[in-house]
Amino acid sequence: MNTQTTPSTANGQSVDLSALLADSRVNEVLEELDAELIGLKPVKARIRDIAALLLVERARKQLGLIAGSPSLHMSFTGNPGTGKTTVALRMAQILHRLGYVRKGHLVAVTRDDLVGQYIGHTAPKTKEILKKAMGGVLFIDEAYYLYRPENERDYGQEAIEILLQVMENQRDDLVVIVAGYKDRMDTFFRSNPGLSSRIAHHLDFPDYARDELEQIAAKMLEQMQYRLSDSGRDALQEYIPLRMAQPHFANARSIRNALDRARLRQASRLFVHRGEPLSRDQLMTIEGEDLRASRIFADGK
Amino acid sequence: MKVTQGTFSFLPDLTDKEIRAQVEYALAQGWAISVEYTDDPHPRNYYWEMWGNPMFDLRDAAGAMTEVADCRKAHPQTYIRVNAFDSSRGFETTRLSFIVNRPANEPGFALKRQEVGGRQIQYTIESYAAQKPEGQRYE
Numbered sequence: 001m002n003t004q005t006t007p008s009t010a011n012g013q014s015v016d017l018s019a020l021l022a023d024s025r026v027n028e029v030l031e032e033l034d035a036e037l038i039g040l041k042p043v044k045a046r047i048r049d050i051a052a053l054l055l056v057e058r059a060r061k062q063l064g065l066i067a068g069s070p071s072l073h074m075s076f077t078g079n080p081g082t083g084k085t086t087v088a089l090r091m092a093q094i095l096h097r098l099g100y101v102r103k104g105h106l107v108a109v110t111r112d113d114l115v116g117q118y119i120g121h122t123a124p125k126t127k128e129i130l131k132k133a134m135g136g137v138l139f140i141d142e143a144y145y146l147y148r149p150e151n152e153r154d155y156g157q158e159a160i161e162i163l164l165q166v167m168e169n170q171r172d173d174l175v176v177i178v179a180g181y182k183d184r185m186d187t188f189f190r191s192n193p194g195l196s197s198r199i200a201h202h203l204d205f206p207d208y209a210r211d212e213l214e215q216i217a218a219k220m221l222e223q224m225q226y227r228l229s230d231s232g233r234d235a236l237q238e239y240i241p242l243r244m245a246q247p248h249f250a251n252a253r254s255i256r257n258a259l260d261r262a263r264l265r266q267a268s269r270l271f272v273h274r275g276e277p278l279s280r281d282q283l284m285t286i287e288g289e290d291l292r293a294s295r296i297f298a299d300g301k
Numbered sequence: 302m303k304v305t306q307g308t309f310s311f312l313p314d315l316t317d318k319e320i321r322a323q324v325e326y327a328l329a330q331g332w333a334i335s336v337e338y339t340d341d342p343h344p345r346n347y348y349w350e351m352w353g354n355p356m357f358d359l360r361d362a363a364g365a366m367t368e369v370a371d372c373r374k375a376h377p378q379t380y381i382r383v384n385a386f387d388s389s390r391g392f393e394t395t396r397l398s399f400i401v402n403r404p405a406n407e408p409g410f411a412l413k414r415q416e417v418g419g420r421q422i423q424y425t426i427e428s429y430a431a432q433k434p435e436g437q438r439y440e
Contacts, residue, residue: 103360124353131368135361173363 015059024058026051026097033090037083038219039212043203047087047094050201054098071200072100073167075189076179078205081253084179085139087205091177092137101175103135111145114159122155126162134173143178144188160192167198208251213240217255221286226263231288242296258294265290302409304342307382308399320369320383320401324362327385327397333357334365336372338381340438342407342428355386369401378404378439404430404439 021027030051033044053070060067072095076084089106096104113129116122130138140146148154167176178185178195182204189196208216217236221227228236243254266286270278305311315323324334335355339346352372356365365383372381381402384395408429415423430438 102363105360128354131356131364132358132360134359134363134367170363170367173361 013063015062017055017059020055020059024055024097024099026055026094029090029094029097033087033094036219037086037090038215039208040083040087040205043083043087043205046201046203047091051094051098054095054100058099069100069172071171071198072175073199074175074177074201074203075185075199076177076203076205077182077185079181079207079251081251081255082205082207083252084205085141087203088137088139088177088179091175095137095175101136105133105136106139107133107136108139108141110141111156114140114146114163115155117155119155122158123162126159130162130166130174134170137175137177140176140178142180144180144184147188147191149191160195164194164198210240210244213244213251213255216252217259220256220259224259224263225284226259226286227284229285229287232286232291235288235291239291239294239296246296258291259286261294262286262290265293302407304380304400304403304407306342306344306380306400308397310400314403315399315401317366321362321366323397323399324365324383324385328359328362330385330387330396331389332385332387332396334359335384335386336365336368336381337384338372338376338379338402340379340404340435341431342380343426343431349380349382352381355384373402377402380404406439 030048033047037044050072057067057070074091076088078084085108088108092101092104092106095101107129109129114122114126116125146156146160148156163176166174176199178199180188189199214237217240218228239258240255243249243258263286269287269290270282309315327334333355336352337349338352339349353368356368359365369381369383379402380400382398382400385397387394387396410426410428413425413427415425417423
């Protein structure tokens with residue numbers, strides 16, 4: 001319709017979102033995120049949404065539209081090794097580029113860093129951490145440990161209350177990200193509705209599929225400057241589904257551990273032939289036998 | 302009489318925005334911020350009360366500003382100063398120190414003369430406020 005004009009065009013003012021985007025250089029971080037982190041589609045989509053929101057917010061500010069800064073406290077839930085900490089680190093960078101946080105550093109803490117051991121110890125301890133995190137992102141790993149319903153004298157509740165106060169009143173100063181296993185975080189939020197309602201973004205990190213884990217392994221080896229021989233590649237392809245079926249499978253972390261053990265075996269294999277000169281190629285290659293020596297293959301037979 | 306101690310003391314009192322900018326500068330230099338208060342304005346009073354521990358590992362001025370605000374709330378009628386400590390080798394000392402809060406009424410100092418041997422005069426100053434016991438000086 002012709003009559004539909006936005007206030008900005010009516011005033012003859014306009015902003016160029018793509019210029020703002022280029023100006024913030026946030027695209028670089030988003031592209032890095034895409035390239036370096038395999039899978040995690042829903043998480044990446046949400047991060048793009050948040051980036052878009054903050055850019056639009058900036059554009060609105062340029063035209064004098066005030067909405068108050070949006071609440072960006074987040075909750076990351078997912079199984080171990082799904083990339084919660086890595087994404088939190090990236091999130092700090094993104095929020096910094098978008099001008100939402102001033103410094104863009106990440107302070108990663110657990111219950112021990114926030115909760116004290118005796119009466120009057122918790123508040124200063126929590127405040128100390130909050131002060132350090134100001135201007136950046138506070139990442140609370142395994143946040144459900146803060147709340148211990150079985151012990152009514154537990155000081156965790158005190159830490160949560162201080163946290164809530166700062167999350168509400170000093171929204172411009174820091175972003176809080178709580179992280180942990182999905183089911184335990186759900187119970188944690190149920191028993192702390194105040195916290196749940198102050199967290200605007202709940203991001204669920206899905207488990208990696210088999211082919212994603214293969215890509216992750218390839219990426220890790222590339223970063224460590226190793227490569228797989230053909231037999232090594234076959235062995236890894238067999239290894240991953242076997243490891244996935246094992247108890248305590250920790251996604252990317254398990255893969256990293258498996259690769260570390262393979263490096264160990266490669267080293268001792270090379271060490272046996274220590275009389276002969278070693279080529280660069282030999283030092284870089286992980287053979288099938290390095291992986292096949294794993295306990296997991298032995299159990300299968 | 303306005304007490305002039307530390308950096309910027311001959312300027313008008315700093316606004317919160319200016320204090321924040323100074324703290325940002327100090328943090329950018331890698332200095333640690335601390336907040337102290339006292340109700341004894343004597344220039345040779347080096348030992349002010351500490352308001353919490355010095356803030357090492359601070360990245361943003363917001364943390365220091367909350368401490369300043371808390372200290373003002375708890376001790377509105379005292380002198381409060383912000384110190385920036387440089388731990389780097391060769392300095393290992395306070396590099397910047399300025400007053401961020403002062404009592405509403407500052408009575409100033411009395412000049413005391415003491416006659417000693419040979420009718421010689423020794424001069425000293427004494428704060429009018431410090432004649433009262435600690436904690437009752439600026440009520």
